[in-house]
Amino acid sequence: MTYYNTYLYIxxxxxxxxxxxxxxxxxxxxxxxxxxxxxxxxxxxxVTLAVMTFPAILSATATxxxxxxxxxxxxxxxxxxxxxxxxxxxxxxxxxxxEFFISL
Amino acid sequence: MNKKSYFKGIRDGxxxxxxxxxxxxxxxxxAKNAGLTALQSTVMSITNITSAGEFxxxxxxxxxxxxxxxxxxxxxxxxxxxIMSCALSQRLDPKASFWHRLLIAFGITDEIFGLxxxxxxxLTPFYIYGVMSIAIPGWALGTxxxxxxxxxxxxxxxxxxxxxxxxxxxxxxVPPCKKNRILAVLITVSMAASAGFTFLPxxxxxxxxxxxxxxxxxxxxxxxxxxxxxxxxxEENHDxx
Numbered sequence: 122m123t124y125y126n127t128y129l130y131i132x133x134x135x136x137x138x139x140x141x142x143x144x145x146x147x148x149x150x151x152x153x154x155x156x157x158x159x160x161x162x163x164x165x166x167x168v169t170l171a172v173m174t175f176p177a178i179l180s181a182t183a184t185x186x187x188x189x190x191x192x193x194x195x196x197x198x199x200x201x202x203x204x205x206x207x208x209x210x211x212x213x214x215x216x217x218x219x220e221f222f223i224s225l
Numbered sequence: 226m227n228k229k230s231y232f233k234g235i236r237d238g239x240x241x242x243x244x245x246x247x248x249x250x251x252x253x254x255x256a257k258n259a260g261l262t263a264l265q266s267t268v269m270s271i272t273n274i275t276s277a278g279e280f281x282x283x284x285x286x287x288x289x290x291x292x293x294x295x296x297x298x299x300x301x302x303x304x305x306x307x308i309m310s311c312a313l314s315q316r317l318d319p320k321a322s323f324w325h326r327l328l329i330a331f332g333i334t335d336e337i338f339g340l341x342x343x344x345x346x347x348l349t350p351f352y353i354y355g356v357m358s359i360a361i362p363g364w365a366l367g368t369x370x371x372x373x374x375x376x377x378x379x380x381x382x383x384x385x386x387x388x389x390x391x392x393x394x395x396x397x398x399v400p401p402c403k404k405n406r407i408l409a410v411l412i413t414v415s416m417a418a419s420a421g422f423t424f425l426p427x428x429x430x431x432x433x434x435x436x437x438x439x440x441x442x443x444x445x446x447x448x449x450x451x452x453x454x455x456x457x458x459x460e461e462n463h464d465x466x
Contacts, residue, residue: 125292127265133292134282135272137299138306143330145310147323153315160449162312166342167401167408168448169305169441170394171415173335176423177433178391182384195392199399205340209240212392217385224381 187219227351234355237344241336241356242363244390247383248276249364252283253371259283263372270368274334274361277434278302302434308441309338316341316348325350332357336390343397407452415444 153159175192182188195212202208249270256266261283273279278299285295310333317329329350337360341353370377402409422436 125289127261127286128268129292130282130286130295131265131269131272133295134269134278134299137296138273138275138278138303139331141300141303142306142310142333143327145307146314146317146330146333147326149311149314150319152319156453156455157449159315160452160454161445162315163454164411164445164448165308165312165441166339167398167412168415168444169309169335169437170339170398171412172419172437172440172444174391174394174398175416176420178388181387181391183381188388191388192391192395195395196399199396200403203396203400205237205393205396206240208396209243209389209392212395213243213385213388216388217381220381220384 182216182220184220184223186223187216190219191216227349230349230352231355231358234344234352234357235359236355237340238337238356238359240389240393241340241360243386244336244388244393245360245363246367246370247378247386248390249367250371250378250383252276252279253368253373254375255280255283255371256368257372257375259287261286261372263369266372267365267369271361271365274332274364275303275306302432305335305434305438305441306333306338308438309333309335309342312342313338313348318347318349321350329353332361334360336360336393339394339397343401407448411444411448415440418444 153162178192179185179188182191191212194215195208198208198211252270253263253266256269257263261269269279269282273282281298281302282295285298290298310330313329313333317326321329332353337353337356340356341348344352398408398412402412418440419436422440
């Protein structure tokens with residue numbers, strides 16, 4: 122088994138990851154005219170953020186309940202106000218306080 | 226104008242930084258267990274900024290994997306950034322130069338992408354720089370502290386802080402649903418599908434990276450065919466976004 126220098130590993134992973142990130146952004150300079158592709162790219166953020174949020178959020182706290190409460194609270198806050206910072210901090214506080222009481 | 230966008234980016238990026246400190250802190254602990262020094266883990270975090278990719282890398286480094294294995298693993302885990310980069314290419318100010326694009330690309334993470342793509346009418350590079358300049362130090366600081374002293378921050382606090390990123394995601398995707406019911410359905414379906422794939426038994430349970438890519442491509446693809454955005458109302462739809 123060969124052990125490479127750790128920095129060599131880091132260099133390889135950084136290079137691969139950067140290439141993935143940089144190629145589309147620099148190669149696609151024009152507005153895409155195709156309606157289906159445009160629509161696809163329009164929907165991408167919503168789908169990908171939804172997939173990343175749920176159910177991953179449920180395993181963020183020690184038991185499922187504080188996270189579930191934070192999830193529901195975040196949806197209500199986002200629907201009513203929508204302020205990014207308030208929603209994020211509100212969800213954190215709810216999870217923290219609930220987890221504290223459950224652990225008592 | 227550039228300055229205003231930059232500072233707005235910093236402000237909006239605060240929840241990302243909070244979540245990053247928490248997640249990177251646990252990454253730092255894992256890095257220490259994998260035998261990395263604080264300098265090594267911090268360099269890794271600054272140059273990669275990818276939680277799933279870095280966690281996977283630690284396992285590979287600890288087991289003495291080949292460089293090819295490392296490259297292939299990163300490619301698979303981080304392929305979703307490619308789709309995000311495509312989406313960003315259509316939202317970014319078309320006047321943004323090649324050099325700006327090189328710099329922005331460095332900061333395409335799930336969170337910075339999510340925030341940027343929904344942020345402004347005409348997305349300027351400076352807004353993204355603002356987000357990057359608070360989020361990346363948070364990521365690096367968390368990694369460094371976690372590697373140096375894994376019990377500096379109590380676990381309960383870390384868990385609560387890690388909720389910030391999910392809260393931010395929800396604050397991004399929920400408000401547009403008020404005007405566009407298709408999005409509400411789409412988000413519900415996405416979450417249900419994601420839960421389904423997460424809790425499926427055995428081989429159907431995909432790795433998180435693959436689950437995100439496959440579900441994003443399939444669900445966005447179906448939505449694009451069923452509910453195409455009309456060319457004329459392009460501006461209007463960006464308002465909603």
